[in-house]
Amino acid sequence: MNKSYFLFYITLFYAVFSLAQKKEITLSEIWSGEFRTKGMRELQSLKNDREYTVLNWDASTRSTSIDLYDYESQVKKKTIVRSSELNITPFSKYSFSQDEQKILLATELEPIYRRSTLAKYFVYDIVTSELIAVDDRKIQEPTFSPIGDKIAYVCNNNIYIKNLVDNSIIQITSDGEKNKIINGITDWVYEEEFEFVRAFEWNKTGTQLAYVKFDETKVPEFSMDIYAQNLYPKQQVFKYPKAGENNSQVSLYNCNVLSKETLKINFPESPYYIPRFKFTEEENLLSVQTLNRHQNNLNLYFCDVEKNQIHLVLNEKEDTYISIANHLTFLKDNSFLWLSEKDGYNHIYYYSKSGELKKQITKGLWEVTDFYGYNSKDKMIYYQSTENGNINRDVYAINIKGKNKKRLTKKVGTNAATFSTGYTYFINTFSSVQTPYCYTLNQTNKVVEIKELVNNEPLLEKLKDYEFSNKEFSTIRVNGNDLNMWMIKPVDFDDQKKYPVLMYQYSGPGSQEVANKWNGANDYWYQLLASKGYIVVCVDGRGTGFKGADFKKVTYKKLGKYEVEDQIQAAKQLGALSYVDENRIGIWGWSYGGFMSSNCILKGNDVFKMAIAVAPVTSWRYYDTIYTERYMQTPQENPEGYDLNSPINFADQLKGKFLLIHGTADDNVHVQNSMRLIERLIIKNKQFDWAIYPNKNHGIYGGNTRLQLYTKMTNFIEYSL
Numbered sequence: 001m002n003k004s005y006f007l008f009y010i011t012l013f014y015a016v017f018s019l020a021q022k023k024e025i026t027l028s029e030i031w032s033g034e035f036r037t038k039g040m041r042e043l044q045s046l047k048n049d050r051e052y053t054v055l056n057w058d059a060s061t062r063s064t065s066i067d068l069y070d071y072e073s074q075v076k077k078k079t080i081v082r083s084s085e086l087n088i089t090p091f092s093k094y095s096f097s098q099d100e101q102k103i104l105l106a107t108e109l110e111p112i113y114r115r116s117t118l119a120k121y122f123v124y125d126i127v128t129s130e131l132i133a134v135d136d137r138k139i140q141e142p143t144f145s146p147i148g149d150k151i152a153y154v155c156n157n158n159i160y161i162k163n164l165v166d167n168s169i170i171q172i173t174s175d176g177e178k179n180k181i182i183n184g185i186t187d188w189v190y191e192e193e194f195e196f197v198r199a200f201e202w203n204k205t206g207t208q209l210a211y212v213k214f215d216e217t218k219v220p221e222f223s224m225d226i227y228a229q230n231l232y233p234k235q236q237v238f239k240y241p242k243a244g245e246n247n248s249q250v251s252l253y254n255c256n257v258l259s260k261e262t263l264k265i266n267f268p269e270s271p272y273y274i275p276r277f278k279f280t281e282e283e284n285l286l287s288v289q290t291l292n293r294h295q296n297n298l299n300l301y302f303c304d305v306e307k308n309q310i311h312l313v314l315n316e317k318e319d320t321y322i323s324i325a326n327h328l329t330f331l332k333d334n335s336f337l338w339l340s341e342k343d344g345y346n347h348i349y350y351y352s353k354s355g356e357l358k359k360q361i362t363k364g365l366w367e368v369t370d371f372y373g374y375n376s377k378d379k380m381i382y383y384q385s386t387e388n389g390n391i392n393r394d395v396y397a398i399n400i401k402g403k404n405k406k407r408l409t410k411k412v413g414t415n416a417a418t419f420s421t422g423y424t425y426f427i428n429t430f431s432s433v434q435t436p437y438c439y440t441l442n443q444t445n446k447v448v449e450i451k452e453l454v455n456n457e458p459l460l461e462k463l464k465d466y467e468f469s470n471k472e473f474s475t476i477r478v479n480g481n482d483l484n485m486w487m488i489k490p491v492d493f494d495d496q497k498k499y500p501v502l503m504y505q506y507s508g509p510g511s512q513e514v515a516n517k518w519n520g521a522n523d524y525w526y527q528l529l530a531s532k533g534y535i536v537v538c539v540d541g542r543g544t545g546f547k548g549a550d551f552k553k554v555t556y557k558k559l560g561k562y563e564v565e566d567q568i569q570a571a572k573q574l575g576a577l578s579y580v581d582e583n584r585i586g587i588w589g590w591s592y593g594g595f596m597s598s599n600c601i602l603k604g605n606d607v608f609k610m611a612i613a614v615a616p617v618t619s620w621r622y623y624d625t626i627y628t629e630r631y632m633q634t635p636q637e638n639p640e641g642y643d644l645n646s647p648i649n650f651a652d653q654l655k656g657k658f659l660l661i662h663g664t665a666d667d668n669v670h671v672q673n674s675m676r677l678i679e680r681l682i683i684k685n686k687q688f689d690w691a692i693y694p695n696k697n698h699g700i701y702g703g704n705t706r707l708q709l710y711t712k713m714t715n716f717i718e719y720s721l
Contacts, residue, residue, distance in 0.1 A: 023467070024466070025466050028707060031706045035459060035463070035524055040453070042055035044095075046421065048421075051071065053068050053069070054067055057090070058084075061084050064092070065080075065082040066079070071425045083105075086131050088122060091122075092107070093105075097144045100126075102125055103124045104151070106120075106121055107120045110138060114192055114698075121134040121142045122134065132167065134153060135160070139153045139154065140153065140185055141185065147206050149163065149165055150162065151164065158171060158174060159183050159200060161209070172209070172211075179237065182248075185198065186198075186212075186214065188238060188240055188667070189240070189248075189625060193627045196276075201277060204281065204282075207283065208254055208255070210265075210305065212277070215250075216239040220245050221240070222667075223237045226695055227695055236667075240624065243622075243623060244621070244629075244635040247626075250271065250272075253265065265288070265310065267310060268310070271290035271299075272292050275291055276328065277289065280302065280330045281334050284305050289328075291322070294633060296317060298317075299314070299315050300312070300315075320553045325371075331376065333353060335352050338351055345367050346549075347363060348360075361400070367545075367546050370384035372419055379399050379400045380397050381398050381400065382397050382423065382426075386546050390484070393413075394407055395407075395428065407447075408428075408447055409442075410449075415429070423444050425443060426444055432517065433470075433517070437456055437518055438456065440452050469488050469527060471523070476574075479566055481541075481551070481566075485514060485539045485570075486538050489535050490531065491530065498578075498581040500581055500585070500721045502535070504587070505539060505540070505589055506589060508543070508544075508593075511544050511545055511592070512546055513538050513544075529714070529717065537570075541563050542554050542562040543559075558644075559620060559641070563596060564596060568604035571600075572607055585607060586656075588614075589614070590615055591616070591698065594661075595618065595647070598647035598660075602651070613659070614662070614709075616660070618648050618673040622670060647677055651681045652684040654688065658681075658686075658688040659689045660691075661700070664693065667697060691712060693709070
């Protein structure tokens with residue numbers, strides 16, 4: 001035999017043998033946590049700027065501990081407290097008093113909605129090792145006063161203050177009642193859409209406590225049946241304002257903690273929404289942000305809570321909507337840093353105490369994506385942005401004059417920082433499509449990485465044993481726009497063959513799915529599908545985020561129009577590729593993505609052969625006020641915008657295979673959405689598949705639920721595509 005042919009066959013044999021030895025990822029591995037990454041839990045920097053604490057789990061003793069580390073040496077100095085030594089159940093959250101002499105420990109957490117929980121809380125005194133319960137009952141949002149001598153909290157919709165000196169408790173409000181009055185805790189829709197739960201704030205000295213009262217009396221109720229072993233289901237009833245319906249009436253109060261006197265803050269006109277409030281650097285000066293119902297007129301007020309005097313400091317108006325940020329930062333003289341999209345991109349602005357613009361700190365065709373803080377010592381601002389490409393994130397420093405900007409991170413991917421209290425150090429969390437999460441200690445001023453703290457190299461080694469394809473980033477020109485896209489091809493991809501394509505998207509306003517970061521669980525599922533011969537693609541269409549306000553807000557009053565057009569056109573262009581079977585293109589999504597995939601299989605019935613919709617909105621008339629009206633106004637004002645893009649109204653156009661999935665206990669996107677679409681499909685005599693998960697919420701998880709769900713979806717894809 002010719003020697004060159006012999007070497008060729010030997011090489012081919014080893015290549016095939018090597019490929020044959022690769023393992024295929026299984027669903028049971030994905031959903032058992034086999035590919036889970038390591039991290040650093042509940043990291044908190046101490047005031048001395050030299051040390052930080054982390055919450056650790058000890059599997060051998062089944063206990064948690066708060067451990068103290070030195071930034072520079074990275075040596076664990078000691079364990080501050082361990083749950084097993086206190087004879088309490090493992091704590092899952094903690095917070096220090098301002099003097100760092102006491103720790104608030106959360107145990108027995110019981111979720112309520114997405115962000116809210118009930119829990120048993122204890123105060124541990126580091127000096128005396130004494131442990132006391134805050135209350136015998138499960139409570140919400142306990143928070144130390146600034147001097148650490150008191151804790152404010154909410155129980156059964158009322159606010160209490162516990163004095164840690166004598167263990168006495170005073171009740172600040174007494175009118176709290178389920179589904180009627182809430183004091184100091186947000187209602188369902190505020191929690192979900194304004195993204196906060198605690199609706200009370202201490203001032204800088206602990207002498208004043210401001211809080212919001214929610215009057216839910218006129219808000220319509222929604223009910224869900226909870227199925228258990230009992231003969232009759234239990235009904236869960238809660239206030240949920242759907243688009244166009246009544247919201248809670250909100251009012252702002254302040255309690256003088258010393259005199260126990262409470263007064264209502266009087267605004268020039270009653271605010272419709274109070275999405276943010278916090279005390280300034282002045283003891284009695286409270287900042288309050290208010291929004292109109294359309295969420296396009298934002299006011300920032302300063303209120304003297306002792307004199308009950310209020311004045312307007314800043315006003316922003318938009319033709320569309322204003323996104324609420326959580327980064328209002330006051331300097332010592334009460335001048336402040338503010339984030340705004342008013343120049344078309346999200347940037348940092350510096351205002352005087354009176355609301356006069358002093359400086360636009362950042363500027364450019366990119367977005368500030370996180371604000372880390374201001375260091376008064378060197379007058380530097382720290383933030384995260386998309387300056388290095390909108391699928392990447394980097395950490396930067398810039399001074400208060402908008403000069404001397406420094407990029408503090410060097411690796412290309414997604415970087416996020418946790419700074420020490422004095423900004424001397426930061427721990428950077430980095431990942432990319434090639435690199436799982438890695439935690440490094442960095443020195444801020446010198447812009448140097450000191451050492452690696454945690455990596456996930458063992459996971460990378462494990463993945464070498466599996467069939468694993470590259471996630472390829474690119475852009476696709478669709479409807480006049482360059483849209484970000486990723487694609488995963490089969491390991492043995494051959495451009496002379498034709499492959500079926502499964503598209504995934506979310507597409508909600510300001511979202512991003514095409515990002516240079518490490519895998520989530522779904523990415524491993526896409527690898528499994530690729531190993532079965534599918535190409536998996538994701539395209540971020542118009543309406544998604546981090547490409548400027550105009551790109552994001554083009555969907556205003558028309559949710560589901562341009563986003564669906566982009567997915568349909570992208571599918572057509574993918575179908576034109578030589579290696580894609582244009583007759584075997586499917587799409588799937590969850591929540592907003594389920595709304596999208598439902599619309600795509602109906603309006604794009606000549607393009608998509610199959611679709612999966614999990615927990616979809618099927619009519620924005622069924623979704624909540626704050627989210628829906630932000631983008632659509634009310635159904636009464638914009639009926640066509642609601643109806644022309646509702647899957648319910650296009651059920652007669654179904655041609656392909658369609659799988660509809662929902663949980664019966666979804667408090668967010670109610671199962672009513674799927675039931676209404678099911679009803680329309682039946683009326684139109686359309687055949688489809690569906691799955692209902694009893695007592696599961698919007699996430700549809702718990703036990704083997706995710707494994708069963710993804711097995712069902714995988715089987716459906718193989719059957720349909």
